[in-house]
Amino acid sequence: MNTTTATSGTPQFIPAHPADSAFDTLAALESEAIHIFREVAGEFERPVILFSGGKDSTVLLHLAVKAFWPAPLPFSLLHVDTGHNLPEVLEFRDQIVERYNLRLHVAKVEDYLADGRLTERPDGIRNPLQITPLLDAITENRFDAVFGGARRDEERARAKERIFSLRNAFGQWDPKRQRPELWNLYNGRHAPGEHVRVFPLSNFTELDIWRYIAREDVALASIYYAHQREVFQRDGMWMTPGPWGGPRDGEELQTLSVRYRTVGDGSTTGAVLSDAADNQAILAEVAASRLSERGATRGDDRVSEAAMEDRKREGYF
Template structure:
């Protein structure tokens, strides 16, 4: 079993070809140890935690660390995906493959279902990422989840940089930055009133480069669209978009076959690819190390709406 091999880490090879033997402790080891500690703290403190899992690289890394945290016992949490209905098909296929491989339980909250029965209305711009909030909060309430793991990192975006590792949400699922609690010496306060829940971010202190270094070291399996591949794309607002049920290309937007990869994945109507020839982990590492834009700033149109776009959505209950 793949995870069994990953549990044996006395000796391994770094992505830069250097042998690392037992006893040495580097930045990745420290980050891994912190994340595993957070998973175990939540398991001991909460009754019904759940992991947000979309099949993207950060949630895949989150799941990898969770499996490590409790090996050889089975994972004590289920998974939750808020599906916009506008996901790239490769991501949904990968999500289902991973769930089946590890025999996990997956809850799916469908934006499409909410649109079909009138609980939500399609936005004029066709972007569905902001529509995830209500299905997410409903799923949390219906399943009585009291802790929700997310893969957000502080380096991604300004609002996410304000988050604590344990982030309290009120009975309406809303986030208030003024209610953030101090977190000293890796002590986390999970106290919450009935109806409230806590969002937990074990990857808070990781950077995009850390993520890719760890993926390369551990040989974590990712969805193939994170690596360079040829696909039909069109240029819009400085991003390379994929045509799909979400629409496009528009008049004046020409389809081209390009070598691209995705740095982050989300709603197909607003998530772009980047031109790239990086077809393996080492090449991606080199590319990320020289990038001057964050992955969300470079490829997520919904975060460009305003300077406070993400913070506004987080206050309403978004990831």
């Protein structure tokens, strides 16, 4: 259903056109996500939204703001900064925080490397190093519910996970402790020290996300749209040079038109060749793709078939 506001200020509900199946799908997905946000607000004491500046966490925040508007958002944001983020993403993150006047918690991997709590990996990839700062931030701030932008279509381990995902006192995920979620009823019970990860976008697909971005005119970080960038090819992906290093011997630096399908550690997240500079062009591109964004552009998911599930068992999202 769509909404408009009458001259009296009372919302008027207008049924969607029966032929507009895409609209119907987005309306149902939006309604489900808003219901989840409100359920968590009523059931938990200290929820937080994990915000990376990527498209999924941006849509997540958009839905959260919409769920409580015109009241201010009752949650703060948490960002785990690997130190290998693309500068456009950090700039966008700060703009969003300022726009909505939000409180932002930043857990920095760099701090853990500096004092020896973590050690740099031989491959230079920092995505797995996010786990300890994330769990420490959850514990120190006593967050009992943590919203994430994960979707079931991204990866098979995420497809196993419920919308309310119980984590033990060590932040670990146990598939055997998954709870049934029938008739949109969610069980958030947890023991002291445990917390619940909450995934309101679980039933969105990548195409749904982009349809929703287009419908709602959601602003995104510029890297999601085609732009000229220096890149080099490694392991079948187009990587960009940065603090994590540049091209190795035999890897040629080229300036090409690319865009990013997902945000992650710069040392392991690749771009795709693209001329799609607006939402409609990206919609056509995503609809024609046969690879998920993680499968196409995330090197850390290629370590093994169970790479994501192994990280989730350790406390990763």
